């Protein structure tokens with residue numbers, strides 16, 4: 001079959017790498033892709049917002065299956081349009097993607113179906129939001145309702161900070177994504193990511209991971225899209241996985257179906273493991289980036305039938321085999337990220353760095369220019385390893401990373417620290 005992947009990040013590079021290994025595959029295309037994907041697939045300059053162009057391309061190339069990586073095209077209804085045109089797609093409808101597209105929608109769903117999550121209020125008027133924050137006290141969390149490229153969440157340490165965040169969001173800092181906001185209780189515990197594939201009815205647990213969201217070592221500094229991850233997450237033991245499925249995932253899948261918004265695709269639950277158990281921080285309607293890169297390193301099964309089963313409603317007939325090993329990945333970003341950074345700097349020695357066994361360098365913000373690889377984005381490379389322990393996976397990933405010659409890049413040096421402390425115990 002012919003497959004088109006939509007996206008350009010490290011997540012999509014790892015998905016493309018995995019899909020390229022499928023015996024079911026004839027031709028593989030990625031739109032728009034990045035500088036690391038050219039050997040795996042044909043890169044196509046398509047704008048995912050332009051649904052007509054995507055459909056025309058699919059007809060021209062006889063595309064049988066489209067895999068949508070990022071959230072924006074999903075919230076924008078690309079999956080709906082493909083389904084209307086009888087093209088199979090991995091990824092939820094716009095109505096189901098509201099789980100990521102509107103934080104208020106998800107909080108209301110949690111309230112209706114008894115899903116454990118932080119206490120909250122939804123507001124479009126600053127005065128009411130501030131009153132609610134004052135009644136709860138700091139620390140308190142203020143969130144723009146809509147998609148804000150991972151920047152719409154403010155953990156306010158004081159009420160002054162909360163009030164400023166409320167004014168900024170409702171004042172238009174995030175455009176229409178901030179026409180409404182959620183104010184919610186601050187949860188304490190350890191964060192974990194849990195993934196399930198679902199066809200709207202059946203679920204297939206699809207791995208756990210832990211991300212490192214802050215830009216600085218020791219989890220300090222501003223939030224980013226993620227500076228590194230490992231899978232599995234030790235905090236997600238059998239009992240915690242089973243509680244998460246029973247208390248959070250199944251009520252969501254059933255609730256979404258009951259609301260006339262059946263969810264098909266990958267459901268990514270951002271969890272806080274509190275002393276009461278798992279609580280939902282947020283849902284994403286796509287794979288995590290960089291978590292996906294670790295999952296793809298560990299997945300032993302052919303991914304294509306699994307993704308197709310989500311579209312076909314046959315996930316109950318599927319199983320996935322996973323490596324017992326641990327995968328860890330370190331993000332290299334352009335100096336300055338998540339603020340401003342220089343573009344089009346050259347990255348050297350990538351081939352040698354990526355040549356070790358059980359190392360994959362997935363690209364994110366790169367492009368190929370002749371023989372050169374140039375950095376074009378904030379998060380640029382994902383150095384990903386597979387090894388017996390987190391300690392060993394960390395050593396292998398940084399050994400590869402240290403061979404890369406890119407003076408304009410940086411990384412955190414402590415990816416995996418929580419799990420490594422556990423391994424020492």
Ligand code: AMP
Pocket residue numbers: 118141150151152153155184185186187188191213223270281282
């Ligand atoms: P998000 O952009 O929704 O992933 O949120 C970014 C980060 O903010 C999360 O990964 C958490 O670390 C933190 N966060 C969000 N909501 C809460 C909450 N209610 N309590 C504590 N931390 C939170």
Ligand code: GLY
Pocket residue numbers: 211225226284287288289290291
């Ligand atoms: N790494 C977090 C995310 O993909 O949202």
